[in-house]
Amino acid sequence: MNKTISPWNIGSSLYIPANHPDLTKIIINNKYPTLKSIIICLEDAIKSEDILFAKHNLQQTMLQVASFYTNNPSGNQLPLIFVRPRNIAMAKWIITNVDLSYMVGFVLPKFDANCLDDWWQALRTTSLYWMPTLETQDVYNIIKMQQLSDTLNAHPCRDKILVLRIGGNDLMNGLRLRRHRNMTLYDGPIGYLIKMLVTVFAQNNFYLTAPVCEHFSDNDLLRQEVILDINHGLIGKTIIHPSQLTVIDQAYRVSQQEFTEAQQILATTQGVFKVNGSMCEPTTQHRWAADILERAKYFGIY
Template identity: 50%
Template sequence: MNERLSPWRLGATLYMPATRTDIADAVLHNKIDGLRSLVICLEDAVSDADIPLARRNLRQVLTHLAAAKKLQGNVNWPLVFVRPRDITMGAELAADWDLSGVDGLVLPKFTRHCLPVWWAMLKDSHLCMMPTLETEEVFDVVQMRELAAALANHPCRQRIIALRIGGNDLMNVVSLRRSREFTLYDGPMGYVIKMLVSVFATRDFALTAPVCEHIDDRKIMDRELALDMLHGLVGKTAIHPSQIGIIEAALMVSASDHADALRILNSSQAVFKSQGAMCEPATHRRWASAILARAQVYGIVSEKNQDALRLMTALTKS
């Protein structure tokens, strides 16, 4: 997988309904500040009645993107994915539509049993995959272990940029909606995210965080993003452009973490003290590599901004 398709380059992945008429403009002319990746959605973001309109609009968008890519390539574009409504629509898109201008598909309601069907339609294409974990099976650790093992040993492995955690669909499975007062981690999804990280990250799969649907509540967003980073998630779904900058800021690396990561990867000592904490390269090397990869994309928070961030975090917890 080339550097452009690194999971660290997803950042805030903005979902845009396929009914929108400004998608090609947003991609080709960088109309949305900070946008690194977007998903053109034909599933939850589009009503049944609007599917014909969404399909017509998507075809026009794909035509524009394909033509532009032939002329200029897509080096400076955001990563672009299409999320079909279901497997049937996915098969149609892969077989009959010009997807040369997009990077991949987001696979809805992904399970181990549908893996062979998705792979059969995508294996001969250039398209990468972002399976979405959002069905009842996700709550079952045994089924998630079986899925992780199946993906780890499958030829599709090199095409998977990241696995997306579908928070709202998973909450719907247990008849809940996220609270306005608490983060997603304070309810059942706290268990689910921890379990998915334990099962998939141990096999080197990247995971992205669910959307925070409370767009205007900065306190909840900041607290949740801090927990996303604590769990090693590589990006977060966004549903509004105003969330992009907030997510990008959370993905920046602290100066102290960056310094520790450099020392860990360059030290010949088995154990050493750094900034009041023990560093052990044998056990911290993978963390350090991830920190440097993240810093290369998102940058480093200055000490002044880091102190302000600590204060803001303390205030949001009070």
């Protein structure tokens, strides 16, 4: 699948272990019709003794996906499919042994400057997108993150990077912490890291997605956190349970007021004007306005 995809089309990414016995059915039957993307995981979610079956299951799933599109050329579109390999060696195996026709990209685990060139050599000949995951010790160091941001911005892989993912659980583990079930990520040190990562990567026009909320029994907490994700400039969120999907999709809808203001900011020739009691300044707000219209395109308006 070689087509242009907006970062906003990633939305809520459902992680599914590659050894899930119903993996093919979940995708082919479009079990969650509003789900925008799926990440088939061969990394942390798979025990070493299950890798062989997981790889076989991935092979069979992607063959079935290709068959679905062959037999339904004008039918309903399935979610965007990404695969998270265990390492670079496994990514090379996937490229050689799996039907990539309808795979959109790879999620690159434990990504940092040290492995950039190895990933580039492994993936450069494919048309697949990259979603590098920021979850190593380097993330705690703002200097290293600024260097990585600038390096990626100038690297030939730049056009392949769809979004950067923030690996919350690995970052929490590095601090000997686990998310409190009654608090958002922004109430602890990961909140600082999110602020820092947005600051150093968004200035180079990279988009970032938010970490998972593993306590899926409390949708009120999830709703609070997604609002904070949006306010920090993040454009989607990893989910681990389908019950989280509707909450995230609703939170990402754009208000009619924001939509109208964004339209006027992009359409006006004025230097500054007022709308709904607020100052609008196209010179400094045009990037925000463009994102609002793009967000509305994929999540809707309320």
